Amino acid sequence: xxxxxxxxxxxxxxxxxxxxxxxxxxxxxxxxxxxxxxxxxxxxxxxxxxxxxxxxxxxxxxxxxxxxxxxxxxxxxxxxxxxxxxxxxxxxxxxxxxxxxxxxxxxxxxxxxxxxxxxxxxxxxxxxxxxxxxxxxxxxxxx
Amino acid sequence: xxxxxxxxxxxxxxxxxxxxxxxxxxxxxxxxxxxxxxxxxxxxxxxxxxxxxxxxxxxxxxxxxxxxxxxxxxxxxxxxxxxxxxxxxxxxxxxxxxxxxxxxxxxxxxxxxxxxxxxxxxxxxxxxxxxxxxxxxxxxxxxxxxxxxxxxxxxxxxxxxxxxxxxxxxxxxxxxxxxxxxxxxxxxxxxxxxxxxxxxxxxxxxxxxxxxxxxxxxxxxxxxxxxxxxxxxxxx
Numbered sequence: 420x421x422x423x424x425x426x427x428x429x430x431x432x433x434x435x436x437x438x439x440x441x442x443x444x445x446x447x448x449x450x451x452x453x454x455x456x457x458x459x460x461x462x463x464x465x466x467x468x469x470x471x472x473x474x475x476x477x478x479x480x481x482x483x484x485x486x487x488x489x490x491x492x493x494x495x496x497x498x499x500x501x502x503x504x505x506x507x508x509x510x511x512x513x514x515x516x517x518x519x520x521x522x523x524x525x526x527x528x529x530x531x532x533x534x535x536x537x538x539x540x541x542x543x544x545x546x547x548x549x550x551x552x553x554x555x556x557x558x559x560x561x562x
Numbered sequence: 563x564x565x566x567x568x569x570x571x572x573x574x575x576x577x578x579x580x581x582x583x584x585x586x587x588x589x590x591x592x593x594x595x596x597x598x599x600x601x602x603x604x605x606x607x608x609x610x611x612x613x614x615x616x617x618x619x620x621x622x623x624x625x626x627x628x629x630x631x632x633x634x635x636x637x638x639x640x641x642x643x644x645x646x647x648x649x650x651x652x653x654x655x656x657x658x659x660x661x662x663x664x665x666x667x668x669x670x671x672x673x674x675x676x677x678x679x680x681x682x683x684x685x686x687x688x689x690x691x692x693x694x695x696x697x698x699x700x701x702x703x704x705x706x707x708x709x710x711x712x713x714x715x716x717x718x719x720x721x722x723x724x725x726x727x728x729x730x731x732x733x734x735x736x737x738x739x740x741x742x743x744x745x746x747x748x749x750x751x752x753x754x755x756x757x758x759x760x761x762x763x764x765x766x767x768x769x770x771x772x773x774x775x776x777x778x779x780x781x782x783x784x785x786x787x788x789x790x791x792x793x794x795x796x797x798x
Binding site for chain 2: 425428429432435436439440443447454455456457458459478512513514515516520523539540541542543544545546547548549550551552553
């Protein structure tokens with residue numbers, strides 16, 4: 420059915436593909452920390468060698484009712500429903516930044532509970548719906 | 563049916579098919595755009611800037627799909643030495659690369675009003691840029707390497723190695739924390755996109771697939787004719 424030449428090529432190709440999968444896996448695993456775009460509050464809490472003066476990014480949800488607008492800065496809490504970090508930021512916020520929605524903050528950790536952000540990005544989730552549907556969902560959730 | 567893709571049948575096959583495909587494509591894209599730009603609702607979070615999705619998602623789908631086909635065709639070409647397969651892969655590359663670029667540009671335009679930035683080096687965006695670079699490398703090899711067999715071998719290897727990037731692109735949003743959100747349409751769970759938005763998205767997707775098919779067939783026809791001509795020249 421398959422000639423000897425074809426069979427040899429199949430064997431060679433399978434070996435090559437398996438080797439490539441391994442290489443890609445090893446490369447991605449070793450770059451893990453750089454591939455991750457942000458750390459969640461839980462990841463920040465559990466990491467042992469986190470640096471306090473290196474620029475990092477944290478992400479999660481803006482805790483409901485946690486946004487405080489000072490004269491000089493804006494403070495809010497980033498939560499992943501397990502752990503929290505207080506974020507302080509001076510500057511303009513993206514349009515989609517709001518309570519209960521996703522956020523990614525870039526800056527430096529003062530300590531494991533306090534983060535000073537230099538840049539704020541809004542993160543939206545995978546849900547797409549018209550405003551009317553969203554209102555109905557909110558009502559049923561509150562009931 | 564597959565015999566129609568072979569050199570002796572392809573020219574008559576595509577001529578019959580072309581008019582039908584073009585009419586269908588125009589229909590789907592026209593309907594899709596009207597629905598996407600005017601009739602569909604704004605998003606509860608993003609407002610009207612969600613409408614870029616109706617171009618961004620089909621473009622991304624085609625960019626990945628074309629390269630997937632190119633990878634499979636290249637593996638089979640190297641193993642089974644089927645002569646039409648490299649020509650098919652070569653014909654998919656231009657349209658696939660253009661849609662990869664459209665995906666990146668429309669994504670960037672969408673990111674600014676929603677995320678607050680034109681670009682981030684997260685796993686999804688970076689791997690899409692790598693896909694585009696692989697497309698350019700593949701096309702360049704065919705363009706700049708004169709010997710057909712050599713160009714075939716090198717481009718096939720580029721297509722195969724580049725194919726390993728495809729699952730990385732698809733699962734990047736699940737494997738790592740990324741700014742890009744996770745998939746709204748999956749094989750395993752219900753879509754998280756409301757039907758009033760899903761329907762125009764599917765219409766746009768079908769229209770884009772038809773467009774890709776038309777451009778692919780046009781290029782494939784040319785490649786077959788070139789191949790036959792070169793073969794005849796060598797024989798004389």
